[in-house]
Structure formats: structure tokens, C-alpha cells
Amino acid sequence: MIKNPNALKFIHLTDPHVAGQEALVYGRRPTERLRAAIDSINMDHDNADFVVITGDLTHHGDVDAYEVFARELRRLSVPSHLLVGNHDDARAFAYQFPETQRCEHGFIQGSKRTPFGLCLFLDTSEKGTSKGVYCEKRRSWLTNALAETDGPVMLFMHHPPFAIGIPNTDDSKLQDSEAFWHVLAPHKQRIRHIFVGHAHRVMFGNWRGISVSGMRGLNHQVMLELSRQQAGQSGNFEAPAYGIVLADADQVMVHMHDFTDRSDPFPL
16 A cells, blocks of 8 residues: 555554453453454555554453463554553553653653654553543653644543543543643644543544544443443443544544445445
8 A cells, every 4th residue: 555655644543452361351352353453454554654552452451461462463564652541550561561661750651753743652541540640740741742842743642631421431531631731731732633542432523622532442332321321331342443544744634444344345
């Protein structure tokens, strides 16, 4: 596939929830979904500049699961950037991926410079809670990273800093969203997009003037329940998807790819 040399192309994939020994999660085998996504990327989008996986790489955060995840990831034909989520374990992750960037405070945060913007990969996970946390130390790193560039920026994080309208999911969004916003606000005009995980739903919109998007998870999804009718959260098995992102000097465009769809093409 020929790539436009005047644009950045990357893949946004999220929430694989891989289990050790290829075990089932909610009755499904998440390794198979991850394998299918990687096969799809290798076959149809091997000209992508990189892949970003925005957290919940594993379901239980155990060493065996990271071994399975790493084995599948080695099949990917393009570079990858990994974030951690509330289902991940930082120590077990670091054992399997010691080369992953960390900030000076030890959080799994890093950056990548591209011709079309600085990509910042944030760590919103906190041991002992499923809720998003972005503490003062993490905000300090982000403050410095934003101050050191005067060009456009794209942010990647597991927990959304905004509500998506599903009450039970919104309960676990980033709890420090106001403090987080105070870091972003002086740079609002330069922040091109925020990519999030955690929600297990495709959604697009804007938060305080910044465009945002999220993708379906690979193994299972959160049901679209826009009112709190019961305690807890319902899930389902809507088809997995990943995002294909095209960014150039003028725009950021996100395509959702339902990569398991097998319907036959036809001329229009």
C-alpha cells in the first residue's frame, strides 16, 4: 500500500485485555482478537508509521498475560507504543517491556516527535483503583513536555478526562480532570487531538474545544446505556475495531476500521 509522504499514518488500538495461558475473558479468547488485529494491520496497513495501544493490555496484569501479549506483539510489522491502564500492572509490564519510556518520576510516560506534531503518551493508571489518576508529579512532566515544544501536539491516554455519557463508565474517568485541564489550557490551540481508551466504545467529539476520540476494545465492549438503570456495567460483544489516523499540516482524520467484517465489496 502506497503511503502519502505528506501525512502521518498511525493505528489507534485499545484494550486488548489479554489473559495468561490464552485463557477466556467473559467467555471469549482475547488473544485471538489481538492476533486478528495484528494480522489485519500487517496485511492492509503495514505502511503505518506506528501503532499506539492505549492501555489495558492485559486483563489481570499477570506475568503470564504479558508474555502472551509480547509474543503476539512481536508479529506486528510496524513499531508500537504501549500505554498502561487500570487492568495493567506496572511491575509486570516493565519486566516484559523494560525498554518502554518512563518519565523522571518512574511513570510509564514518553513522547515521539513526528513531522506533524509531538505525540505524548500519558500514564493515568493508579494501583488499587480502576479510576483514572494524573497526580502532581505526572502533571509536572506534562507541563515541561508542553513547554519544550512550540509545535502541534497529540495526546494519548487510557482514561478519558471527560464524560462520555455512560454513567458507570464516567465514574471511572480521570479523577484529576480539572487539574489536568489547567496544564493543557495554556496550550489549547496547539493540542490537535486526544486519543483515549478505557471506554470500550467508538466515540468522537470535543472537550473544551479539543477534538477527542476513542475506539472499541478488542475482546468486549461496554453497552451503550446512557442512563443509570442498574448498579454495575453491562458489556456485549460488538465487533472489535481499531482506528486508522491520518494527520497532516491541516487536519487529523480518524477512520474506524471494523477489521473482522467479512461482507463482500461491490461497485457503487
